[in-house]
Amino acid sequence: MKSAPFTYVRPASVEEALHVLDEQAGAARILAGGQSLVPMLQMRLMQLDALVDINRLPGLDEVRAAGAETIFGPLVRYATIERLPLVAERLPLLQCVMRFVGDPQIRNRGTIGGSLAQADPTGEVPLSCLALDATIVAASVSGTREILIDDFLVSSYTTALEPGEMITEIRFPLAPHHFAFLERNRKHNDFAVVNVAVVGRRGSDGGWSDLRIALGGVSDRVVLAVESAALLEGTTLEEDAIAQAAQLALDVIDPPTDVRGTAEYRRHLVPVYVRRALSKLRDDHEPFDA
Amino acid sequence: MPERVEVTISVNGRKHRRQVEPRMHLADFLRHELGLTGTHIGCEQGVCGNCTVLVDGQAVKSCLMFAAQADGQRVTTVESLAEEELHPLQQAFKDAHALQCGYCTPGFLMAAAAIAAEGRRPSREELREELSGVICRCTGYENILIAVERYLEDRGEVEAVGG
Structure with missing residues (x-):
């Protein structure tokens, strides 16, 4: 080999x-x-x-706050994301998912930029970047451009990067404080059968806004359940609404059958996991977002 | 003649300069160029962790890094542990029956050495996660956890591992 x-x-x-x-x-x-x-x-x-x-290039492994935005160099390693207080404070979802990426040795080496360029349809990094509405900055000899994560992720292991482009930054807008992440694996540290990341803002009246529901392992790329999130906007995430939104998530998936599970099994898992993730989001005891 | 690059890699405190093919990974470099066959290769695709070594103090899978990338860096392998006698970490493995065939042991020893070098004392559950990057097919892991726990507890004044 x-x-x-x-x-x-x-x-x-x-x-x-x-x-x-x-x-x-x-x-x-x-x-x-x-x-x-x-x-x-x-x-x-x-x-x-x-x-x-690019491992020796200076400055590519830094995370910085720029106003409401949080900006990552492409070489920021998973182990850094796992431990950095700035990430815990500003992007708790991203920090939370790191524990599910590979194992400690892999996390000492693997990078956020590399994971995005790899565009694994089950990947926790693409999944959380989609939930957090990241923007990818790509550079080539002819200049730089910004690509929204939803446009960046094209298909299995395929991104919108041109052959001459490299990722130079990953930028995150202000993220809602509340999040939930769930993953189904066959075994510890394996690629996900299905994973779900949700974020949202809870108002002082208990009503939810800015919900985003991202699903992995259920299509040729990680996908957003846009209609499900829209349905829940302004609600208090009561059981009925969650159940309805969870069912609606089936509309955005086109699950594969592979060594980790059948399409049928994934169709079964998606509403269950979306419902559980949304309940977890609701029952989280963090204070409401300002 | 395939293309070669010159690398100077410090392994267990000794500098080695070699001309290597860019595609040669670090595990092969250690084994074939330096004859340090303590680093074992199981899967060569980053799953089994048997080839774990420390690069600048961090545990990495040496089959997933090219030797050219380690140019100028400090590599620590299992050969750094024992001198005349077994290193206390190795002794802990022996005492706890934490190995059977022994093939994965260098990987576990180096993953544990990284934890010790950082001065951490993880709980049993954390340790299980910390060592999850190495696969053992004999022991069922319990004795490995016991050995590493005992070593981290008893370490006291024992010198931290690191080249």
Whole structure:
């Protein structure tokens, strides 16, 4: 199980990295944490002419607050996200899901940018970035552009990134304080059969707003249950409303049958997990959002 | 002739300079270039954790990192533990019957060494999670947890692991 030969490039700047990507015209990939890319290379699911190792580039592994926004460099590792007080305070959902990503060794290496570029349809990082309405900043030799997460995630392991582009930032808007996350696995640390992330804002009157419900493992990418969330806007998340919203989530899924479960099983799980996640959100004892 | 890159990697406190193919992963570098066969390879796809080593003090799976990436970094392998006698961590494994075939043991030892080096004392449940990146097919894990717990408790003045 060895990778096919490739050229190893360790650029001195983002600009240099972008030039290599441009010259290689699709035959090169960025090497960040490598925890998905390296196994894919070694299993020969992918062959590349060049790997562009960005691990030494300064400044790409920082998380900073910019007003209401929280901005991540692409190289921020899962272990950092797990432990950083700034993330716990501003994006508690993102911090919570890290425990479900790989295992401690994987989390010491894997990065937020790498996970987004990988776009695993069961991935906890894409799932929570979708729930939290992140924006991806992508750079190429011809400039930078911002891509909404919902446009960024195209299909299984496929993103809107062009071959010459790399992720330079992940930006999160102010997140609602309340969240819930649930995941069904066959075994500890395995890829999810189904996972659900919900966020929302609870007003002082107990009414909920800004709800977002993201579902993983149920389609060729992680998806938002937009209609389900709309149905619950302004409610107090009473049981009947939750049950109805949970049922409605079936409209946005197109689950696969694979080694981890059948489509039928996933269809069964989705309303159950959406209902449980919303109940958990409601019964959370955090104070209301300002 | 395939393309090669020069790397200088400090392993267990000793610097090694080699010309390697970019596709050579760190586990193969340790085993084939340096003859340090204590680092075991189970799955070569980042699942079994048997190849766990420390890179700049952090536990990583050495099959998921190319040797070229470790250029200039400090790598600590299982060979750093025992000198004339078993390291107390290894002795704890022996005493608790925390190994049977022993194939996964280097991975567990290094995952545990990382926890010890950080000075942490996780609870049983936390430890279970901390060690979840290494797979053992013999012991059922209980004795491994007991061994690591005992070592972390008894460590006292024992020097922390690290190259």
